[in-house]
Amino acid sequence: MREAILDAAIDVLGRNPGASLAEVAARAGVGRASLHRHFPARDDLVAAVIRRCMDETDAATAAAVQDAGSARETLLRVLKAVIPLGDRYHFLASLSSTDAEVRARYEADLEWLAGLVDSLKKESVIAPEAPRFWAAANIDAQIWIAWTEVAAGRLAAADAADLALHTLLEGLGKR
Amino acid sequence: MREAILDAAIDVLGRNPGASLAEVAARAGVGRASLHRHFPARDDLVAAVIRRCMDETDAATAAAVQDAGSARETLLRVLKAVIPLGDRYHFLASLSSTDAEVRARYEADLEWLAGLVDSLKKESVIAPEAPRFWAAANIDAQIWIAWTEVAAGRLAAADAADLALHTLLEGLGKR
DNA sequence: CTCGTATGATACATATCTGTCTCATTAAAG
DNA sequence: CTTTAATGAGACAGATATGTATCATACGAG
Numbered sequence: 001m002r003e004a005i006l007d008a009a010i011d012v013l014g015r016n017p018g019a020s021l022a023e024v025a026a027r028a029g030v031g032r033a034s035l036h037r038h039f040p041a042r043d044d045l046v047a048a049v050i051r052r053c054m055d056e057t058d059a060a061t062a063a064a065v066q067d068a069g070s071a072r073e074t075l076l077r078v079l080k081a082v083i084p085l086g087d088r089y090h091f092l093a094s095l096s097s098t099d100a101e102v103r104a105r106y107e108a109d110l111e112w113l114a115g116l117v118d119s120l121k122k123e124s125v126i127a128p129e130a131p132r133f134w135a136a137a138n139i140d141a142q143i144w145i146a147w148t149e150v151a152a153g154r155l156a157a158a159d160a161a162d163l164a165l166h167t168l169l170e171g172l173g174k175r
Numbered sequence: 176m177r178e179a180i181l182d183a184a185i186d187v188l189g190r191n192p193g194a195s196l197a198e199v200a201a202r203a204g205v206g207r208a209s210l211h212r213h214f215p216a217r218d219d220l221v222a223a224v225i226r227r228c229m230d231e232t233d234a235a236t237a238a239a240v241q242d243a244g245s246a247r248e249t250l251l252r253v254l255k256a257v258i259p260l261g262d263r264y265h266f267l268a269s270l271s272s273t274d275a276e277v278r279a280r281y282e283a284d285l286e287w288l289a290g291l292v293d294s295l296k297k298e299s300v301i302a303p304e305a306p307r308f309w310a311a312a313n314i315d316a317q318i319w320i321a322w323t324e325v326a327a328g329r330l331a332a333a334d335a336a337d338l339a340l341h342t343l344l345e346g347l348g349k350r
Numbered sequence: 351c352t353c354g355t356a357t358g359a360t361a362c363a364t365a366t367c368t369g370t371c372t373c374a375t376t377a378a379a380g
Numbered sequence: 381c382t383t384t385a386a387t388g389a390g391a392c393a394g395a396t397a398t399g400t401a402t403c404a405t406a407c408g409a410g
Contacts, residue, residue, distance in 0.1 A: 001386090001387090017192065017193065018192060018193040020366080020367060020368085021367080021368075021369095022367080022368095030387085030388085031387065031388040031389065032368095032388090032389090033369095033370090033371090033387080033388065033389075033390090034386080034387055034388070036368090036369065036370080037386085037387085040369080041368085041369075042367095042368075042369090124349045125348060125349065126347045126348060126349060127347060127348065127349045127350070128349075130342075130347045131324075131329070131330065131338075133324060133327075133329050134320070134324060134329075134330065134338065134342070134347075135347050137320045137323065137324065138316075138320060138342060138347060141313075141316040141317075141319070141320055142316075144316070145309070145312045145313060145316055148312065149306075149308060149309060149312065152308075154306070154308050154309075155306065155309065163306075163309065166346075167305075167309070167313060167346065168346055168347060168348075169346045169347060169348030170345065170346040170348050171341075171342065171343055171344045171345040171346035172301050172302060172305045172309075172310050172313060172343060172344060173300060173301060173302065173343075173344030173345050174299045174300065174301060174302045174303075175302070176356090176357090195396080195397055195398085196397075196398075196399095197397080197398095205357085205358085206357065206358040206359065207358090207359090207398095208357080208358070208359075208360090208399095208400090208401095209356080209357055209358070211398090211399065211400080212356085212357085215399080216398085216399075217397090217398075217399090
């Protein structure tokens with residue numbers, strides 16, 4: 001029940017952040033009153049979805065990092081783990097949350113990504129002259145693009161992470 | 176007057192697509208009634224902003240393409256011309272328009288970009304094995320990232336296009 | 351200066367969304 | 381089978397945004 005509502009909210013609010021709760025309830029196959037029983041106010045629902053999205057990406061990345069040897073392998077594992085969660089990204093990007101906890105976690109995630117960039121530089125995978133935030137933004141962008149292309153059916157899910165990693169490190173130019 | 180309202184709408188609705196027309200009018204320094212005189216309904220305003228954004232990007236790219244020798248030079252000029260229009264991108268991305276004309280123009284722009292990718296492949300700038308839409312999506316992403324970093328003050332505007340082009344073609348990896 | 355037009359402020363009716371409440375029904379636990 | 385809790389449907393009031401209408405004022409053209 002709770003889960004069905006949260007899934008529906010990711011889908012509906014991800015496409016249109018201004019959608020009504022009636023739409024979310026309908027998508028979840030649930031009465032509007034029941035939605036309010038689980039999430040008294042709209043903000044409660046939004047906060048719960050944000051928290052759930054972040055929990056899932058954190059868990060996915062944590063599992064991916066487990067006994068990964070190099071930073072490059074870590075990056076590839078993270079891409080493989082996170083690209084399928086692209087709809088979560090879409091949802092988070094579509095909102096501008098003012099919640100303090102949410103903002104703090106977002107900052108922490110960004111800092112973790114920047115730390116990964118540092119490691120990649122230390123291991124000579126990423127060029128040292130690449131700006132830190134530029135690199136982090138590019139990783140994010142590759143995740144976004146890969147998910148979009150997979151969702152559109154133009155790219156096989158199995159190929160997505162490798163293509164993203166290759167593009168990120170070597171670009172699209174002809175050798 | 177009209178222009179001031181459209182500028183305000185790009186700013187306000189770009190940040191928050193659900194913002195009220197009162198906010199747009201206030202940002203424009205205009206009475207709410209005057210806004211309705213120029214744009215009878217909300218949809219009229221939104222459609223006008225979309226059309227204006229597309230006109231500006233089309234004009235910018237058309238000027239950039241003027242007597243550009245190679246496809247690579249065309250790409251660089253387009254990046255230089257379009258990155259400063261990032262707020263227009265932000266606005267367009269924040270909306271999901273159902274207007275037929277708007278959708279048709281969007282498809283046309285996308286096809287133009289894909290055609291540029293084809294030219295880049297013919298000139299051996301982009302590797303032939305790079306998927307067409309993947310490449311186009313990456314060009315879009317570089318524009319987005321570059322504008323974001325410039326807007327955040329982390330990147331000099333003069334460096335943005337070159338960095339974007341370099342990242343697009345050669346990636347972030349160490350040579 | 352005078353007239354006409356555009357603007358801002360305000361009031362108003364309408365529509366939509368939100369959150370609460372009630373009630374009948376259903377499903378599960380005892 | 382009985383009881384209890386959860387659900388769906390619907391009614392309801394309040395809040396907010398929208399679109400229209402009115403009126404006084406300021407600004408510019410003639």
